[in-house]
Each structure stands twice: as structure tokens, then as C-alpha cells.
Amino acid sequence: MEWTQRHLLGLEDYSAEEILHVLDTSASFKEVVARNDCPRCDLRGKVVVNLFFEPSTRTSTSFELAARRLGATVLNFASTSSSTTKGETLRDTARNIEAMGIDAVVMRHPCPGAPHLLTRWIDACVVNAGDGAHEHPTQGLLDILTIREKLGRIAGLKVAIVGDISHSRVARSNLFGLKKLGAEVIFVGPSTLVPGAMRQLGAEVCYDLDEVIPKVDVINMLRIQTERLEEQPFPSIREYSRLFGLNAERLQRAKPNVVIMHPGPINRGVEMMPEVADGNRSVILEQVTNGVAVRMAVLSLLTSVKR
């Protein structure tokens, strides 16, 4: 297909066809990652800026590696050491950096919609690396790629996503992407963290993990994001962990081929026990490997579109 998208702001905005195209392109880039060399120089001579306003281990290094493997020059912007601490606005920050001559901005920001506003203020390609609780589209893509690799398809699968759904950009991106490709999504968590309106977005909602475990093909566990909670919507971490944590005993009641996922970082002992995280059903590290390939595909596709 002819690729026309200059930005990746969310999987809500991409068609099923576009999502599949990114996944297929990612698969070809995976070889590059495996061979650990740089035969593809799609981004040679181009500049990619990582504009990160929130902490990140995986996503920022993954994007940096992806850009470098494509031959790009990478600039890393960490907000804490920038003039945003002196009150400079996002708009000014972006426009000043663009004035130096850049081709793509990868941004992670605490506010939903920040990358959308960015596309109004600058001309470069914009990739959303996480905008508050709204979307994290490359995570959604790498999750879907991983599922497809393990189970051979997406359509007809039952995928459970467990945890603080209300504040999760991973949950939303996964929901939008998986539904478009024909999977069923079940959100599981405490009633205070799984909004009923999610049903109108196409998800099933369940507050009992034990009920869901035997029925699903994929279980994607989310971390409890204490930095986003105003007041604890459950009485204690201990209670949360006992009701919604994935341990070996629960894993035994899952389907034999079940795929266990987590976007990271893991709170070991809270939502996932070490034996599950490190066990043979877990694909957590494969997700990370796929992440680099997905981000190479995204950067390559977006920058290929003429301005």
C-alpha cells in the first residue's frame, strides 16, 4: 500500500490496513536487529529528536537504537535539564529545536493530546511515545506483533489486560489496535480502576481475574501506577496483589499455550510474581526486542512521506 501517514499519534487514527502494514514492515526490520548491523540507511542524513518529558527506560533507548540502526542522527532531550525548568512552553521548545533542522520528533509527555498539538506547531513528523493516559501506539504495535508471532493470528483471539486500566495508555492503544484486527479484549481490575465506559469502546469488563484466566489466549499485565493515583482506589498493595496479581497458581489454570505479557517496568511481587515473569510462558523480553523493530518501521515509514 502507499503509505501516507506522517505522524503516529495513536492507533485510534490508523486503519486496520495501516496497522498491518506497520507490523509487516517491522517483521522485516527484525532481521536487521538480529544481525546487529546497519544495512538499512533509510534515515541517513536525517535528525530524530527524542523529546521525553517523563522518565523512560525501554521506550527512549528503543527509539534511539531504532533511529541509529537506520543511520539517523539522534538528539536526546531530557526535560529536567532543559529550559522547560525555566518556564519555556512546549510550543517554544519544539519550534526552537525544529529551527535547528530536524525530521522527526518522538515525544513522551504527561498530557494527553500534547503530540496532537505538536503537529500544529512544527512541520516534522511526530511519533507519540506516550501522552499521559491516552495512547502509547508503538507499545500497542509491538504487543500485537508479539501476539501474532506467538499465536499466528490476531482475529478471534481473547486478550485480557489486567490492572489500572483507567490510567493506562497501553490499555487504550492495545484496545484500539486489537479491536481493529478482530480480537476480543477483556479489561480486568478493581471496579475503581476499570471504567464502565470502556464497554462502549468495545471492551468487556470483569472484576474477577480468576474468572477470566481460563478463557483467554493472552494475559497482558499492567503495573499499578502509583504516580497517577490521587487517592488509592484499593485499600492496600497487598490486597491488590492477592486479587489481581499473576502468580504460578493462577498460571496453572490458564490455557496451556497462554501468552504472558507486560509492558514493563514490572513491580515484582505486586502484579506479577518472579516465577511468572521469568517463566516459560512469558514473552516480556521478546516484546522489548520487537519494540526496536516496530520503532524502526514507524520511523522509516513516517519519514518516507514527502512534506
Next chain:
Amino acid sequence: MAKLIIKNGRILCPAQGIDQEADLLIEDGRIAGIGRFADKAETIDAKGLLVVPGLIDMHVHFREPGKEEEETIASGSAAAVAGGFTTVATMPNTEPPVDNEAAVAFQRLQGERAGKARVLPIGAVSAGRAGERLAEIGQMTRAGAVAFSDDGDCVKNARLMRAALQYAAMFKKPIIDHCEDRNLSGSGVMHAGYWSVKLGLGGMPAAAEETMVARDITLAEATGGRLHIAHVSTAGAVDIVRRAKQRGVPVTCEAAVHHLVLTDECVASFDPVFKMNPPLRSAKDVEAVRAGVADGTIDCIVTDHAPHAREEKEVEFPYAPFGVIGLESSLPVLVTKLIEPGLLTWPLAIAAMTVRPAQILGVEAGTLETGRLADVTLIDPKTEWTIDAERFHSKSRNCPFHGWKVRGRAAMTLVGGAAKHDARNP
């Protein structure tokens, strides 16, 4: 001043139940009669126009004193007459707030000096708008305050709210409350519903407004004080007010134009021009607010005109301040979206912007009765135009209707018989 005859217009005066094609005679700045006049006088041809009492907006924010870059009393009152308003009531959340006699007097003087729309200051309920002790309501009344409100904030303390209702009743002035329990709306930035869940933005539930509406009505009932509920925006709130009115509680309320027209779906663009408090609600809520205006549960239509500096609204949605301007867009939006489609009749809409707010504020305005000051608005219901915020008389530009193709505008606005706005020379 000489005689002025406004000829051949459709004279619509809900205060007197008049709706007929006729001439309006103005003499020495006052209404001298409705009928057919052949006097020797300056004439204005109002053929094809509506001739109504000067429109009244009882909920605006001018930023003087304190943030004059956003709006002064002069620029705000110029925006008002451009939008067809001859009287506005200004909220006291300025810096410093209007919580004393001198501040009220200053604002009235600034309004008179500007010489455009009449500016009626609303005083604060609590000293410093801090929500702890009553402000000097009596002295502010003497200086010309027409009502009292801590708008921007709710009067959180029920004991203070009750005292305010009781105390202000002495002066026959209403207490206007911005009903919002912040414990429920928390750090929300848009309506809590399908869209806030989809967009991942913090939600402000309808319950935050409704619990306070219920509390205030209970207190009004208990004290007999005059309660006016600001910017009603939810179906539940409309319902609570409707039932209270049926019981005979002395409560009145208002709805902002944007809550009659826009829904929370607008926020999908993440543009802070759609961010205000109360937030844009669901389609079901908009329907209920419209029904509330249509059946009289909601007494008047306001703009809640809230200017903000450009740089304050050109930021990420959660960081932007709440508020949109409305004086120069409200009339065309009402005509295009509500009156023309038949959702609201002209007499009802005009009553909601003339006689009803005048009654609530206890001022002699909102009518074309003989002898009254000649505050008159001529409305052109037909001419198509495009709302361009860059050309507003307001100093601010945060208008959610910018770019809209509309029909309806104030052709001329007269205050005391003098034309303060003429669309032929904008």
C-alpha cells in the same frame, strides 16, 4: 436629545408580551412609545430586523483590576455592545477580588467612563473570595453591586452559604453559586464520561455539580434566601432545579450558550479552546439544558465570557486555564443553532436575555416600556457571516466558535438612545 424613530422592525418585548411589526419612538434617551410615528425625527430603518430590549448578560468576567492585558472594563463593554448587549453583570474574581465598597465603585466608574454597555458589578460572597467569612455585602450593595458570588469557586462551606443566603436576603440581592464539589471533580479537566475515558483525560463528574445544586437548594428552602445557580450544565442539575421550582423554592438559574450547543466530543481535538468549567457535557446533558430553557426551568442565557491571554491557552490541555469568551459570538450561535432550527423561539430566547435577568438582578432594564431608558438592540437574523475571533473587540481570542459560518448578528446596539455599536461601521 432629539427624537429617534426605529421604523418597520419586528418589535419583540417579552416583558410586555409584545410581538408585532411597528415603530419604536425614542425621545431624550428614553422609550416614548410603540406604534406608527410620522414625527420629524432621525429615523433608522429596521425593516427585516428584530427590535428588542437591550440584551443583558448577567455572567461575564472582565479582568480589571489585575489582568488588564486579557480584558479591561472598556474592552469588555465594547465587546458587549458589539454582541448586542447593553448591560452586563461582571463577576468579582479579579486581582484583587471585588469584595469591598471601593472596588465596586471603581468598577462602576470604569464602566461609565468607557461609555459602552452598562456595567453592573457583582460582589464577592466571602472576604477575599477565600470562602471563610462574609464580605461586606451591605456596603457593596450601597456602592451598586447587583448580586454576590464567589464564581470561579463554589462556596464550599455550607454554614457560610447559609449565612450568605440569609444575609443577602435583607438587601433583596441574589447569591449566585458556582456549584461544584471539588472533592469530586478533583483534578479533572473535562466532563467525566465516554470521551474522558477514551481520551485518558481526568473527568469532572456531573455529580460534582448536582450534589452542590441540591445542597444550595436545600439551604435556599431553609432560609428563604434568593439563590441563583450559575451555568447549569447537567441533565441532573436541570431536573433538581425543576422539582425545586415546582415546590416553590425561590431559586433561579442560567445556562451558558456553549452548554446549549457544544458537547464533550469537541475535546477530542485536545484544543484548550474547548476547556471551561463547568465543562462541555454529553449530548444527553445538552438536550436537557435546551429543554430546561424551553420550559422555563432555566431562567436566563449567559455567556460566562472568560478572557484568557493567548499564551495561556496555547498549551497542553491539562495545563490550560478554564474559560472561553462569548460576548461577540453568542447571538449568532443562538440564532443559527437553536432559533432557526426551531429548538427555541425568538420570544423565549429574548426573554432569557432581557426581562428574566433584569428581574433576577432587580434592575430596571430588559423592557421597551414607555419611560424606560432606551436600551435597544436591533438584530439582523438573516445576513450570513463568519465568526472571526481575530476581529473581536475583546482583547482575548479564546473563542470555540471561531470560524463558524453563522446567521444573526446585532445590527445596532443603543444604550440610552445612543448608538454604541453599528454593524455598518463596526
